[in-house]
Amino acid sequence: MGAGRVRKQQGNMQSPVNWALLGLVVDRPSYAYELAHRFDRTYDGALSLSSTSHVYTALAALEERGLVEEVPGSSTGRQPKPRYRAAQGAVELYQQWLIGQLAEERRRQRLFAIELAALMGRPELARGVIDGYEQACLREASGPLPSQDANSEEKVSQLADRLIDEENRLAVGAHLAWVQYLRRELQAIGEPASPRR
Numbered sequence: 001m002g003a004g005r006v007r008k009q010q011g012n013m014q015s016p017v018n019w020a021l022l023g024l025v026v027d028r029p030s031y032a033y034e035l036a037h038r039f040d041r042t043y044d045g046a047l048s049l050s051s052t053s054h055v056y057t058a059l060a061a062l063e064e065r066g067l068v069e070e071v072p073g074s075s076t077g078r079q080p081k082p083r084y085r086a087a088q089g090a091v092e093l094y095q096q097w098l099i100g101q102l103a104e105e106r107r108r109q110r111l112f113a114i115e116l117a118a119l120m121g122r123p124e125l126a127r128g129v130i131d132g133y134e135q136a137c138l139r140e141a142s143g144p145l146p147s148q149d150a151n152s153e154e155k156v157s158q159l160a161d162r163l164i165d166e167e168n169r170l171a172v173g174a175h176l177a178w179v180q181y182l183r184r185e186l187q188a189i190g191e192p193a194s195p196r197r
Contacts, residue, residue: 029085141172
């Protein structure tokens with residue numbers, strides 16, 4: 001099945017759990033139960049399953065959309081346990097979804113900026129939001145680092161931790177610089193900005 005056909009069948013899949021499971025299957029074919037354990041280890045604290053059975057439901061949805069398929073011959077024996085692999089075209093769609101998350105993040109940031117600008121007529125409210133935003137950034141910067149499983153055989157987990165740390169460091173720095181810009185803008189419209197903390 002080509003990427004075009006998969007794209008039509010996958011429609012507008014919104015579930016981050018389904019996309020995350022697809023990513024794990026793209027990484028390597030797996031059994032459903034194994035996927036549940038890999039999911040918990042990989043997405044610890046960032047995304048969670050409601051239960052192990054959630055994996056079976058998600059796999060059925062992914063299979064219905066033509067994104068995963070059973071590995072032929074994997075569901076034999078007294079207790080068949082099918083292994084799933086990414087279907088043709090699924091890798092390309094997964095890459096597109098990952099890249100599309102940036103656009104969604106930017107859309108949320110634009111919306112926040114517009115909503116904040118709407119408060120500039122009420123400087124005391126805008127100041128409260130700016131102060132709260134700054135405090136949230138500082139809490140994020142001083143929060144606990146992601147846990148590192150020293151016994152993990154997966155170097156991917158350690159790489160993910162390093163990527164998260166660096167993204168967080170850069171993002172918090174940018175957000176704090178933006179807070180200072182907001183305060184200057186608020187002051188420019190004639191209201192004294194709250195003191196820098």
